[in-house]
Amino acid sequence: MPSNPWSFGCVRVAVRPLGPSALGSAVKSGRLVCSADRPETKKATAKKATAQKATAQKATAQEEVIVARHNTVDRIERGAAAAPYQDGILELFAAALFLGVALLWQGDRGAFIPFLALGVVFGAGGAVAWVKNKITYPRVGYAEPRAPGESPWGGVAFLAVGLGVVVAVIAGTGGLTSADSWRRWAPFLAGLLSSGGFWYAAASSGLWRYRVLATYSIALGFIVSLVSDGSSYRPVATYAIGMAAVLAGVGIFTLVRFLRRHPRAGPMVAP
Amino acid sequence: MIEDLSDIDRVVHEPGRLLILAVLRAVERADFLFLLEQTGLTKGNLSSHMRKLEAVGYVDVEKTYVDRIPRTLYRLTDRGAAAIAEYRAQMERMLASLS
Numbered sequence: 001m002p003s004n005p006w007s008f009g010c011v012r013v014a015v016r017p018l019g020p021s022a023l024g025s026a027v028k029s030g031r032l033v034c035s036a037d038r039p040e041t042k043k044a045t046a047k048k049a050t051a052q053k054a055t056a057q058k059a060t061a062q063e064e065v066i067v068a069r070h071n072t073v074d075r076i077e078r079g080a081a082a083a084p085y086q087d088g089i090l091e092l093f094a095a096a097l098f099l100g101v102a103l104l105w106q107g108d109r110g111a112f113i114p115f116l117a118l119g120v121v122f123g124a125g126g127a128v129a130w131v132k133n134k135i136t137y138p139r140v141g142y143a144e145p146r147a148p149g150e151s152p153w154g155g156v157a158f159l160a161v162g163l164g165v166v167v168a169v170i171a172g173t174g175g176l177t178s179a180d181s182w183r184r185w186a187p188f189l190a191g192l193l194s195s196g197g198f199w200y201a202a203a204s205s206g207l208w209r210y211r212v213l214a215t216y217s218i219a220l221g222f223i224v225s226l227v228s229d230g231s232s233y234r235p236v237a238t239y240a241i242g243m244a245a246v247l248a249g250v251g252i253f254t255l256v257r258f259l260r261r262h263p264r265a266g267p268m269v270a271p
Numbered sequence: 272m273i274e275d276l277s278d279i280d281r282v283v284h285e286p287g288r289l290l291i292l293a294v295l296r297a298v299e300r301a302d303f304l305f306l307l308e309q310t311g312l313t314k315g316n317l318s319s320h321m322r323k324l325e326a327v328g329y330v331d332v333e334k335t336y337v338d339r340i341p342r343t344l345y346r347l348t349d350r351g352a353a354a355i356a357e358y359r360a361q362m363e364r365m366l367a368s369l370s
Contacts, residue, residue: 076290080297080309135338141305142342143298 078206084145085205087136088254091213093128094197095247102240105233135255139262145204155196162192184230187239191221194243209250216246276365282327283358287312288320292347292355295330300346321345329354 097120104112170181193198198214201207220242228235283289287310294309295301301309307317324330329351331342 075291076309077297080294081299082297083305137304137337140308141302142344143301146297146299188286231328248330 007234012046042068080143081146082205082207083140084143085201085207085210086140086254087132087258088251089128089131089136091247091251091254093124095251096239097124098247100246102237102244105237106242138264139258140228147204155200158196158199159193162189162196180230183233184228184235185225187224187228187232187235188218188221190215190236190239191219191224194221207246213247213250217243279355279361280358282323282329283354285320287316288324289358291317291324292329292351293322295345295347296352296355300333300344302345303343306345324351 097116100116101113104116166185167176168177169188170176170185173181173185175181194216195217198210198217202210202214221239222233224239224242272338290312291306294306298305303317306312306321307314307365312320321330321332324363325332329348331346331348333346335342335344349367
């Protein structure tokens, strides 16, 4: 017969189910005594204090185990810095942007690209925040990533080096005055400039996938330029489609993994 | 070395609070659920540690609403950042004196 746990005051005992009369006789005969009926003795008070101390020690030990599991404080910091990027939403927005560029470029509507850029500058932040409010923050909480550095000179230097490399390649292949050469190497320039955003994300988050995406952006731009004949700017659209496809793949994979790992929690405030 | 030991900041030295401060050092600001996810502490433990950190001025607390849902945001103060740096320096001095 299975036994049921019954609670009597502060003492919890497991007994076989008894009828009311059998239970009454057990209490009368002194075989079953409820400790809550007895006045608390000094011994009991000391026992309670020891138990509370043991509970506090256990809590501290659990926290030490948690810290040990994280291994080092550096690792904790790296994990926290990467957390705001774990949902793949940034990649999905970047994929949509590259797809927009490709469609405009392919349809000979390249003149609209500056408007697309303006839309990204003024609207993308709000759109990403709206999506994250619906998907990410209710699951893993909200955190603002820390910027990797305050100086704008890193970005300026990156831009200068990128332009320098492309100008050197153009000068070395067809000459700076050749329009064909500029058209041919335009995807390489686009790849170099786009990689800047991924290097920035890599520096903020410490995630290797942004380094891979930055390298892929440069490599794809270079390869598309190599196979292009320079008769038109269409290869830029090819580069943008190549970026959109990979970013969409990475974004969907990351988002699905994120949603599986983190089921939605309720609203959270400090108790 | 003994002086270093007695001077150590016990607010930072406690493992749970060190964990929280390390997480807050890596981000600009974060909410309660984020800290809960990152540290693995229980709600009660985290809440009690946050109250202590707020009381000594290592953490700033800001309560806001987003889409009518309450959100409690925590930010590491300059004083908190200085306390971590000092704690780290003290630990390094102590460990160096042991070797």
